[in-house]
Amino acid sequence: MSVKNRLKDYLKSQKIAIATFEKSIGVSNGYVNSISKSIGLDKLELIIENYSNMNIEWLLTGKGPIVKSEEYEISPEKKDVATEGNEEYGSDYWKNEYIAIQKKYTALLENKLLEVISENKSPEAG
Incomplete structure (x- = not known):
């Protein structure tokens, strides 16, 4: 399933019209x-700001639940401890999370591509 289809699934599950979503993150119809x-x-940063219950890892990779559960969220107490001495938590944290997820997603795609290539080279494929 593609990112686009997962996004549509999320919007449907939350009963949010696509046009409403697009307007909320400042993109065109x-x-x-x-x-x-x-x-x-x-765009991902805008989605995170406006739809904090969406599981971004699920959106990008399809892994995990469609929405965050309480166990995935950082409580204010834990956030204070985790961010102590790191005033840039908001922007750098999410950028690093995004990069890590994109690396996982890229690795998954590369592995899938290698599988497809090896299947096409196998004697049975021929």
């Missing part, structure tokens, strides 16, 4: 349907 591979960091 038709943006969701124009997503081909993934979502840019700038």
Whole structure:
């Protein structure tokens, strides 16, 4: 399933119209349907700000639940301890999370591509 389809599934599960979603993150009508591979960091940051219950790892990779459960969220007490001495938690934290998820997603795609290539080279394929 693609990022676009997972995003549509999330919106449907939350009863949010696609046009409403697009307006809330400041993109033009038709943006969701124009997503081909993934979502840019700038748009992802807007989604995180506006739809904090969406599981971003699920959105990008399909792994995990569609929405965050309480166990995935950092409580204010833990956040204070985790961010002590790191004033840039908001922007750098999410950028690093996004990069880590994109690396996982890229590795999954590379592995799948290698599987497809090896299947096409096998004697049975021929």
